[in-house]
Amino acid sequence: MKQPLRPGLISRQTDPDNLESLFSSLDGRITPNESFYVRSHFAVPEIDARSWRLRVEGAVARPLSLSSDDIIKMPSATHAGLLECAGNGRVFLSPKHEGVQWELGAVGCARWTGVPLAAILEAAGLNTDAVEIILEAADEGVAEKTSRPAAPIHFARSIPIAEVRQRDVLLAYAMNGEPLPKAHGAPLRAIVPGWYAMASVKWLTRILVSRQPFRGYFQTIDYAYWSAPNGMQPERVPLSELAVKSQIARPAMLETVAARSVYRVHGTAWSSRAEIKKIEVTTNGGESWQEALLLDAPLEHAWQRWGYLWNVPGASGPCTLMSRATDARGRVQPVAHDSNYEGYVIHYTIPVSVQIA
Amino acid sequence: MKQPLRPGLISRQTDPDNLESLFSSLDGRITPNESFYVRSHFAVPEIDARSWRLRVEGAVARPLSLSSDDIIKMPSATHAGLLECAGNGRVFLSPKHEGVQWELGAVGCARWTGVPLAAILEAAGLNTDAVEIILEAADEGVAEKTSRPAAPIHFARSIPIAEVRQRDVLLAYAMNGEPLPKAHGAPLRAIVPGWYAMASVKWLTRILVSRQPFRGYFQTIDYAYWSAPNGMQPERVPLSELAVKSQIARPAMLETVAARSVYRVHGTAWSSRAEIKKIEVTTNGGESWQEALLLDAPLEHAWQRWGYLWNVPGASGPCTLMSRATDARGRVQPVAHDSNYEGYVIHYTIPVSVQIA
Numbered sequence: 001m002k003q004p005l006r007p008g009l010i011s012r013q014t015d016p017d018n019l020e021s022l023f024s025s026l027d028g029r030i031t032p033n034e035s036f037y038v039r040s041h042f043a044v045p046e047i048d049a050r051s052w053r054l055r056v057e058g059a060v061a062r063p064l065s066l067s068s069d070d071i072i073k074m075p076s077a078t079h080a081g082l083l084e085c086a087g088n089g090r091v092f093l094s095p096k097h098e099g100v101q102w103e104l105g106a107v108g109c110a111r112w113t114g115v116p117l118a119a120i121l122e123a124a125g126l127n128t129d130a131v132e133i134i135l136e137a138a139d140e141g142v143a144e145k146t147s148r149p150a151a152p153i154h155f156a157r158s159i160p161i162a163e164v165r166q167r168d169v170l171l172a173y174a175m176n177g178e179p180l181p182k183a184h185g186a187p188l189r190a191i192v193p194g195w196y197a198m199a200s201v202k203w204l205t206r207i208l209v210s211r212q213p214f215r216g217y218f219q220t221i222d223y224a225y226w227s228a229p230n231g232m233q234p235e236r237v238p239l240s241e242l243a244v245k246s247q248i249a250r251p252a253m254l255e256t257v258a259a260r261s262v263y264r265v266h267g268t269a270w271s272s273r274a275e276i277k278k279i280e281v282t283t284n285g286g287e288s289w290q291e292a293l294l295l296d297a298p299l300e301h302a303w304q305r306w307g308y309l310w311n312v313p314g315a316s317g318p319c320t321l322m323s324r325a326t327d328a329r330g331r332v333q334p335v336a337h338d339s340n341y342e343g344y345v346i347h348y349t350i351p352v353s354v355q356i357a
Numbered sequence: 358m359k360q361p362l363r364p365g366l367i368s369r370q371t372d373p374d375n376l377e378s379l380f381s382s383l384d385g386r387i388t389p390n391e392s393f394y395v396r397s398h399f400a401v402p403e404i405d406a407r408s409w410r411l412r413v414e415g416a417v418a419r420p421l422s423l424s425s426d427d428i429i430k431m432p433s434a435t436h437a438g439l440l441e442c443a444g445n446g447r448v449f450l451s452p453k454h455e456g457v458q459w460e461l462g463a464v465g466c467a468r469w470t471g472v473p474l475a476a477i478l479e480a481a482g483l484n485t486d487a488v489e490i491i492l493e494a495a496d497e498g499v500a501e502k503t504s505r506p507a508a509p510i511h512f513a514r515s516i517p518i519a520e521v522r523q524r525d526v527l528l529a530y531a532m533n534g535e536p537l538p539k540a541h542g543a544p545l546r547a548i549v550p551g552w553y554a555m556a557s558v559k560w561l562t563r564i565l566v567s568r569q570p571f572r573g574y575f576q577t578i579d580y581a582y583w584s585a586p587n588g589m590q591p592e593r594v595p596l597s598e599l600a601v602k603s604q605i606a607r608p609a610m611l612e613t614v615a616a617r618s619v620y621r622v623h624g625t626a627w628s629s630r631a632e633i634k635k636i637e638v639t640t641n642g643g644e645s646w647q648e649a650l651l652l653d654a655p656l657e658h659a660w661q662r663w664g665y666l667w668n669v670p671g672a673s674g675p676c677t678l679m680s681r682a683t684d685a686r687g688r689v690q691p692v693a694h695d696s697n698y699e700g701y702v703i704h705y706t707i708p709v710s711v712q713i714a
Binding site: 134136145146147149150151153154156208212213214215216217220221226228232233234235236237339340 | 491493502503504506507508510511513565569570571572573574577578583585589590591592593594696697
């Protein structure tokens with residue numbers, strides 16, 4: 001069952017596999033399955049598709065136990081969905097943060113087919129006091145960080161019910177028209193559009209409807225940060241919504257660019273629940289910014305490609321490019337990483353240093 | 358303003374002071390102020406009593422700002438209150454756990470006078486969606502454990518509103534009939550009967566009525582543990598209710614006891630929302646247990662003293678004593694520490710090794 005992965009994927013970690021897309025190879029709007037990044041916390045679980053069940057339990061009127069057949073027979077939906085690891089870009093941070101040292105390629109955009117989570121919850125009948133949906137996975141292991149449970153845990157993450165209602169959360173069994181690959185969560189994974197991808201739980205086995213906010217490891221210790229609203233004490237808050245971001249695919253870091261050429265700078269940009277309104281590019285380290293062209297029409301939950309024709313100057317030497325996205329809600333990429341997010345939410349305008357020759 | 362402390366207190370840490378009672382000196386049911394243990398997270402804050410205010414904010418109809426005079430004019434209540442540090446007994450654990458290495462003396466019982474928290478909340482008028490009361494203190498510093506906020510924080514802890522209603526939570530300004538000593542939280546501290554003492558926040562400055570469970574450092578990282586209900590993923594849960602416990606005051610650890618004497622073994626016992634029903638003592642390392650005599654009538658929120666006359670055998674050599682409490686709800690002290698609680702909730706039957714000579 002193990003799908004062959006394109007040699008172009010960069011191994012950031014093995015056992016378990018953590019594989020990065022080559023972002024500089026960006027081409028179409030949809031990332032092919034074989035070059036889609038892979039983020040795993042524990043080993044890929046062995047799942048027998050015939051005996052596998054999705055259980056729906058907790059604060060529901062009718063607990064469910066659904067086979068793959070049951071799920072495939074339900075009305076399906078297909079939509080684009082960008083997934084970005086909350087640590088994408090971590091290798092560029094200084095000081096260093098623990099975790100997988102991703103460059104720009106822990107992000108991708110695919111078309112997902114599956115059953116809306118809302119339909120499953122409707123079939124189960126939510127109790128009125130339900131507040132969160134816990135997505136529990138089959139993969140299991142001992143957690144990494146110091147404040148961890150002693151025994152092995154399953155990967156698990158929750159979503160407030162209000163968010164499930166506002167977003168097209170999908171339980172997906174197909175990716176870009178193919179059966180969902182094992183590395184991407186077969187037989188069933190969640191797709192939570194507009195949230196960092198830790199919420200898009202792979203290898204789903206149980207949906208727990210909870211009467212209180214979930215305090216599992218992956219939302220209190222890992223994938224969480226200290227938030228201190230004005231005048232309040234810091235509280236440990238689970239990561240959730242994607243921040244507005246753009247990335248430069250080409251030129252790649254340290255690429256050599258021909259003097260006096262016209263170079264096609266290009267990349268992608270995305271945000272959460274807002275289309276991208278403007279992309280600006282600087283080719284002189286931020287002294288001046290020019291507007292780039294958006295190449296894709298807005299499409300909900302997808303990224304948009306953009307391009308900019310750069311008249312490369314005649315003088316040889318180093319040169320720094322950056323891109324800056326603004327979304328329809330007026331949110332703009334910052335110039336520096338916000339250290340409150342520790343090694344997560346890295347959406348500042350990452351400089352790309354090139355050599356003109 | 359710094360009250361002199363009795364030389365009998367054991368320094369476990371200085372800067373800030375963490376001072377332990379000499380539990381072997383146990384005498385009356387009420388612990389005198391000068392020998393009451395002191396637990397501090399940060400330096401004692403400088404508070405100007407005249408300008409000090411208790412603010413009551415958040416999900417309330419009428420935010421309040423109360424001076425000491427305002428509070429003293431309100432109807433007062435006085436009751437006993439046992440305080441036990443959640444790490445009391447930590448020095449006996451193996452493997453070692455980080456934190457202050459208390460023996461038996463991070464516990465005491467005083468009489469507290471103050472205003473019921475319920476009366477303050479009634480004056481402010483709780484909104485119907487309020488779920489927790491956050492108690493915020495004046496003391497401030499950088500937290501200790503690895504997963505901590507970068508900036509200094511105030512000590513802060515929360516109590517669910519249902520608990521405030523069920524317990525006689527007091528905001529105390531007097532301790533054993535004297536003005537509350539500075540080391541114990543003057544001008545005002547909380548007393549949360551039946552909970553570990555981290556909830557009895559000292560140097561109160563603000564009461565925040567919250568619409569969601571508080572996720573501050575002292576309830577997600579410190580003073581918290583992994584709880585895994587049957588079939589569920591582990592969740593990080595704040596410590597709360599005291600566990601049933603008894604301690605032997607005399608003989609003290611490693612005390613020499615006269616052969617063929619009649620030795621008065623004695624100590625105290627406590628639980629949460631239940632009186633102590635039975636104390637058993639073993640003088641042979643657990644081979645056999647005899648019932649001890651309870652010396653105090655039950656008194657809500659107080660400990661009960663107990664005694665047992667031991668006919669010390671004639672043969673010299675080492676000997677191990679333990680005591681075991683059972684409360685009115687049938688809860689019994691365990692024989693071993695439950696490592697799920699890490700370095701907290703140490704209520705197993707701690708052996709006292711003595712020498713018969």
